[in-house]
Amino acid sequence: MSRFNTRTARPRASSPVTTTGEQTRTREGATGHLRDAKSELFLLAVANMSGTDTFYEKGGDRDDRYTQLVRRLAVDDPAWTAGLLGWLRGEGNMRTASIVGAAEFVRARLEADKTAAGIPGPAAVDGAVPYSNRSVIASVLQRPDEPGELLGYWTARYGRRLPKPVKRGIADAVQRLYTERSMLKYDTDSKGYRFGDVLELVHAAPADDKPWQGELFKHAIDRRHGRDEDIPPRLRMLQHRAFLTGLPVSDRRDCLTDAQKLKYIADAGMTWEALAGWLQGPMDKAAWEAVIPTMGLMALARNLRNFDEAGVSDDVAVRIGARFADAEQVRASRMFPFRWWAAYKAAPSLRWGHPLEQALAHSLANVPALKGRTLILVDRSPSMFPGYSYSPPNRSDITLAEQAAVFGSALAIRAQAPTLVEFGQTSNELAVPKGGSVLRLIERFRQIGGTDIPSAVKRHFDRHDRVVIVTDEQTRPGWLPSNCHGYGGMRETQIDDLIPKNVPVYMWNMAGYREAAMPSGAGNRHALGGLADAAFRMIPLLDAGRDARWPWEQNGA
Secondary structure (H helix, E strand, O other), rough: OOHHHOOOOOOOOOOOOOOOEEEEOOOOOOOEEEHHHHHHHHHHHHHOOOOOOOOOOHHHHHHHHHHHHHHHHHHHHHHHHHHHHHHHHHHOOOOOHHHHHHHHHEEEEEEEHHHOOOOOOOOEEEEEEOOOOHHHHHOOOOOOOOOHHHHHHHHHHHOOOOOOHHHHHHHHHHHHHHOHHHHHHOOOOOOOOHHHHHHHOOOOOOOOOOOOHHHHHHHHHHOOOOOOOOOOOHHHHHHHHHHHHHHOHHHHHHHHHHHHHHHHHHHHHOOOOHHHHHHHHHHHHHHHHHHHOOOOOHHHHOOOHHHHHHHHHHHHHHHHHHHHHHHHHHHHHHHOHHHHHHHHHOOOOOOHHHHHHHHHHOOOOOOOOOOOOOEEEEEEOOOHHOOOOOOOOOOOOOOHHHHHHHHHHHHHHOOOOOEEEEEEEOEEEEEEOOOOOOHHHHHOOOOOOOHHHHHHHHOOOOOOOOEEEEEOOOOOOOOOOOOOOOOOOOOOHHHHHHHOOOOOEEEEOOOOEEOOOOOOOOOOEEEOOOOOOOOHHHHHHOOOOOOOOHHHHHHOO
């Protein structure tokens, strides 16, 4: 038995995203592999922007696939699904997917209760119930406008009759989320459900530790019905805003040069959007410099071009840069890594370059410094370029290809001996400078026609210690003995034909399609996914032969 006692032997680690053994075809005709329902839902959930088309799948079809999977697993494994939805809105930072998922979770559970003898309740852990329908609703509501978003989704789909778990979960969230500042920012006429509507529908009570909240709730309802002339004295921020709104428009811009009035503007919870509307004129240098200290990181990153065009001073730019360089603030912002790349692309001035590089590095804190030789393949085929957006289908400032380049470049910059390759139907190796800039490296990628994973692997794999492929997985079939052209009788190339089984392969799925390009879950073949960098944590575990779990379970691993 001495043949097993070798340095090349690797422990057989397992990972959660698992294929079933059933085969299909990728969208480009290669052999595809089907995943189990949990794996399919996870990869779709971390990639799907609701209502957005991708290259191979209409937005409506993706949304239907997502809701069907949630509803199925809400009944089959509610504890797992509840964990996914809570993590999805938290670390995963996916708003719409988590809100829709929570609504469908509760609906499916309630329907199953009516049609069956009952679903087994959640198992008790040390006497505590780990989840409930109510807690799942509350867990996905993390921003003050989201209770109204969930109500809008539920009533549009299932009518105005609200089940108790939905009401109580929203009420729990409202206690946590509704403040004077959030009312000023989010309780606007453009919303279908105003704060007052939400409060009247779910009958939320004020939190015991927030004595001012009762007056705020009453005022929100009065405001919704046009009887909010008198603001309670305890609601000072609302009073400040009312005073500023009463100033003549001709006097407002003078407030920007008066230190005492500037403090009053800050105390009134004035966002930059509110300030622009209040001034009823352009956001000039003085206006931006007045509001920049109270802006969040996302707003700062999205307005760098506006700052430059308005002539914001270098001193103010240095203070903004210091916030970008603050790891704690970047983590708290929960911005996706590719958003820092978007800010870099949009910024005209070079003064933002180094702070944005630091911010990107902080947002990619989970990227490991991999030992040995790592082959990193980044998909640059046309199907990676439609991307995702928060606007109508296929209008995107950052494509999937760019997001893939962000992850691939970050991994390459930190790796000990990387081979970084952009590929489509052809491929090209990119030099990775030691200590180089991730942002500058991303700029060097280009678009390449077709998706051919086998050809790229065959050309560039050379006794590497691991392979990472960042792709949508919809590859064309390669063929042995030569790739790209299939001739009668020749066998289709598989990953295992090209990469020894003792070498780990990590397939990073960027699009959440149903079809996988290789089996995964064991045998040094693993699938990762998502728009954030959380999945990187799995690579060192699996490299070391340790089993990896779902992200929300890893703290207990």
